[in-house]
Every structure is written in C-alpha cells, then in structure tokens.
Amino acid sequence: MIGLVLGQLLATSLLCLMAILTLDLAHGVTQEMLLTGAGIALIGLLVAGGFVLGARSSSRKAERTCLTCAAARNDRDLEEELANVRSMLRIAERRAQAANMAKQAFVSQLNHDIRTPLNHILGFTDLIKKQTFGTLGDPRYLAYLDDITRSGEVLMNSFGHILELAAIETGQKALNxxxxxxxxxxxxxxxxxxxxxxxxxxxxxxxxxxxxxxxxxxxxxxxxxxxxxxxxxxxxxxxxxxxxxxxxxxxxxxxxxxxxxxxxxxxxxxxxxxxxxxxxxxxxxxxxxxxxxxxxxxxxxxxxxxxxxxxxxxxxxxxxxxxxxxxxxxxxxxxxxxxxxxxxxxx
CATH class of the missing domain: 3.30.565.10 (Histidine kinase-like ATPase, C-terminal domain)
Incomplete structure (x- = not known):
C-alpha cells in the first residue's frame, strides 16, 4: 500500500516537473535550476504541499482571463470601427443624393433656359424664310437665313447631346x-x-x-x-x-x-x-x-x-x-x- 502511494507521488512529481519545464521563463524559474538536486527536492516539497499544480492552474486561468479581455477589447474596437464606417457611408450617400438632385435641377433649368430661346430662333427663322408676310427683297437675306438655321440646328443638336449625357449620368435615362x-x-x-x-x-x-x-x-x-x-x-x-x-x-x-x-x-x-x-x-x-x-x-x-x-x-x-x-x-x-x-x- 505504501509502495503504491509512493509510486503515485513519484509519477505526479515527474508530471509536475515536465509541466514546470514548459512554463515561460518569466515565472522566475529556469530549467537549469530545476535540474539540480536542490531543485528536485524543492519540487518534491511543492508537490507534497500541492503548490505546483495550483500555480499551474492559476497561470492558465490568468492567461485565459487576459485572452478573454483582449478579445472583448478587440470586439469593442471592431464594433466602433464598423459603426464609424457605417456612419461615414450614410453621410456620403446623403451627400451624393443631394448632389444628384442638384444636378438634375440644374439640367432641367438649363434645358428650359437654352432650348426655349433656341426653338424661338429656329421657328421665326423658318417663318421668315417662307416669306409668310411678304418678300424679303434681296436674295442674300435667304442665304443668311439658311446660315442662321444651320447654326441653330448645330447648337440645338450639341446641347441635346449634353443633356442626354447628363440624363444618363444622373440615372434619368430608363430603357423601354x-x-x-x-x-x-x-x-x-x-x-x-x-x-x-x-x-x-x-x-x-x-x-x-x-x-x-x-x-x-x-x-x-x-x-x-x-x-x-x-x-x-x-x-x-x-x-x-x-x-x-x-x-x-x-x-x-x-x-x-x-x-x-x-x-x-x-x-x-x-x-x-x-x-x-x-x-x-x-x-x-x-x-x-x-x-x-x-x-x-x-x-x-x-x-x-x-x-x-x-x-x-x-x-x-x-x-x-x-x-x-x-x-x-x-x-x-x-x-x-x-x-x-x-x-x-x-x-
């Protein structure tokens, strides 16, 4: 019976020795110190008092606690960063929508302010060319009217291109x-x-x-x-x-x-x-x-x-x-x- 107890104690001591040898050197005990006779005796005393196993258990608990705290801090930091990113995206989206609405309003106003007088120019030019209210006299006037008409049509066409590109860019152009x-x-x-x-x-x-x-x-x-x-x-x-x-x-x-x-x-x-x-x-x-x-x-x-x-x-x-x-x-x-x-x- 005594031999069995001593055998178990020896086995426990050896396991404890292996555990201690794997501990970080920051614990203050070096492997060379443990391999001396005094070190082995100390291990035996510590085993008898149950100190080694308790120290190892406490060390693991402390490490787990530190890791848990670090993970919690990381989670909080990530959540804060995500919240900041979401907030910035919402602000950017609102600004983009406001800019898009402003562009649409500008294009609409430009369409009215330029196309309307252009239509008047082309319309009255055509009316004069037809000599609706009487002849123009000198034939050069008709040639000038042709030049006015061509220039007005080129301007109207170019302006139409600009409006169409703006409509596509602002998403106003839909396919049917x-x-x-x-x-x-x-x-x-x-x-x-x-x-x-x-x-x-x-x-x-x-x-x-x-x-x-x-x-x-x-x-x-x-x-x-x-x-x-x-x-x-x-x-x-x-x-x-x-x-x-x-x-x-x-x-x-x-x-x-x-x-x-x-x-x-x-x-x-x-x-x-x-x-x-x-x-x-x-x-x-x-x-x-x-x-x-x-x-x-x-x-x-x-x-x-x-x-x-x-x-x-x-x-x-x-x-x-x-x-x-x-x-x-x-x-x-x-x-x-x-x-x-x-x-x-x-x-």
Whole structure:
C-alpha cells in the first residue's frame, strides 16, 4: 500500500516537473535550476504541499482571463470601427443624393433656359424664310437665313447631346424594351438620311436583316445608329459612300456603319472614350459635333448592355460597330453583357 502511494507521488512529481519545464521563463524559474538536486527536492516539497499544480492552474486561468479581455477589447474596437464606417457611408450617400438632385435641377433649368430661346430662333427663322408676310427683297437675306438655321440646328443638336449625357449620368435615362422590326427601322432611317445624303452627293446604302428578333429600346437604338449615320455623312466628302449593315453574332446583333470619309488619326482613336476628345480634330476639320455624338452613342450602347468599337484610317475612312444583346435589355446588368465579336468582323 505504501509502495503504491509512493509510486503515485513519484509519477505526479515527474508530471509536475515536465509541466514546470514548459512554463515561460518569466515565472522566475529556469530549467537549469530545476535540474539540480536542490531543485528536485524543492519540487518534491511543492508537490507534497500541492503548490505546483495550483500555480499551474492559476497561470492558465490568468492567461485565459487576459485572452478573454483582449478579445472583448478587440470586439469593442471592431464594433466602433464598423459603426464609424457605417456612419461615414450614410453621410456620403446623403451627400451624393443631394448632389444628384442638384444636378438634375440644374439640367432641367438649363434645358428650359437654352432650348426655349433656341426653338424661338429656329421657328421665326423658318417663318421668315417662307416669306409668310411678304418678300424679303434681296436674295442674300435667304442665304443668311439658311446660315442662321444651320447654326441653330448645330447648337440645338450639341446641347441635346449634353443633356442626354447628363440624363444618363444622373440615372434619368430608363430603357423601354419592345420588339424591334428591323425592316421598319431600315425604312425610317432611309426616310431620314437618304435625302441628306443625296444633297451632299454621297451614296447611302442601308441593308438590315429581316430574320432577326431583336428586343431593344427603339428610341435608344435609333439614337445610336442615327448618330453614327449623321457622323458618317458629315465627314464624308462629295462622291463618297456611307454604308449601314447588320449581322447576328452569337446572342447579339452588330450594327456596322462604314464611310469613305476623312478618317481619324491614331492619336484621336485613343481618346474616343472622352466626350470632348475631338475638339482639336473638329476645329481643324471645321465640322463640329462628332466627339459628343460618338460619346452619346457609346454611352447608350453601354447602357443597353453592349459596346461600341471604332476602326479608322486617316484619309481612307472609318467603320463604327455597335454590338447589342438580343435578349430583353431590362434584365441585363449595367456592365457589358455581350461577347465581343472578332475585330475582323467589325472592321
């Protein structure tokens, strides 16, 4: 019986020795001290008094308490940081909403203050050109009125581009998805642009497929393609050609407008994503409006889940391809939703 007790005591002492040897040196007892005869004797006395196990237990409890306190502090710090971030986000959101509302109000006021007098100018100019209340006399007056009309139309068109870009940016532009009859769309484009092409001495051809079921916002589609045709006619000299065709690629349709016009320099091609990038080029060509018009077409194409690409050679001509998804656009995300057609197809 005594031997069994001594054996248990010895085993306990050895376990305690191993436990103490693993303690941090900050406890004040080094491993070398414990391995001496005095150290072993001390261990025996401590074991007999139950001190070692109690010290080890207290150390573990203290460590757990410290870890718990640290974790609690970390949790509180994280909660405070999250609360601060949420508060900052709410403030930023309110400021963004206020700025957006202010921009909408400004655009609306600008629309009234500029478009109204422009409409008056164009309306009365047309009335005078028709000589409703009597002849003008000198034929030069009619030529001047033509200049006034053209300048007013250019100004109205450019201002319309600015308003449209602002409406898209502020989220006022929404898509109205309907089934588009491409044959009717082709007829409308011919009715609008064929006479303009003939007056400029330009051969215009439009050929759209009739076996494609396209769901799109008709006004948006008309704005995109019509603007590209206007640009092509404006920058193509007399005797040149402008061609519009379309083809299906996977789940998308590609509208392609090609011309034999002045073309675009490589350094200008790199800047096409910017609304006013064509300022210098347009000044030299004396034909304003291409930069903003192209920016509107690109932005509307992206709003519809598509993309716009330009390929051009200075002095030879330009091809602009707009790729749009076939499925209803209202279900598409804001980002591009089409797989880009190979460059060889749109060039």
């Amino acid at each position: 998805i309907t089934q588009v009859d491409l044959r009717r769309f082709e007829g409308r484009l011919l009715m609008e642009y064929d006479e303009k092409a003939k007056k400029r001495g330009i051969a215009l051809s439009i050929a759209l497929p009739d076996d494609v079921n396209l769901s799109a916002d008709f006004n948006c589609l008309h704005r995109i393609v019509g603007q590209l045709l206007s640009n092509a006619l404006r920058f193509t000299p007399r005797g040149g050609e402008v061609r519009l065709d379309a083809f299906r690629f996977n789940d998308s349709i590609v509208f392609r407008v090609s011309d034999t016009g002045v073309g675009i320099a490589p350094e200008q091609l790199e800047m096409l994503n910017l609304p006013f990038a064509f300022a210098d080029y347009e000044t030299k060509s004396r034909k304003p409006g291409k930069g903003m018009g192209l920016a509107v077409s690109r932005t509307l194409a992206e709003l519809s889940g598509g993309e716009l690409r330009v390929d051009s050679t200075l002095g030879i001509g330009t091809t602009v391809a707009v790729q749009l998804p076939m499925r209803p656009l209202a279900t598409l995300p804001a980002a591009k939703s089409v797989q880009s057609a190979p460059a060889a197809l749109v060039a």
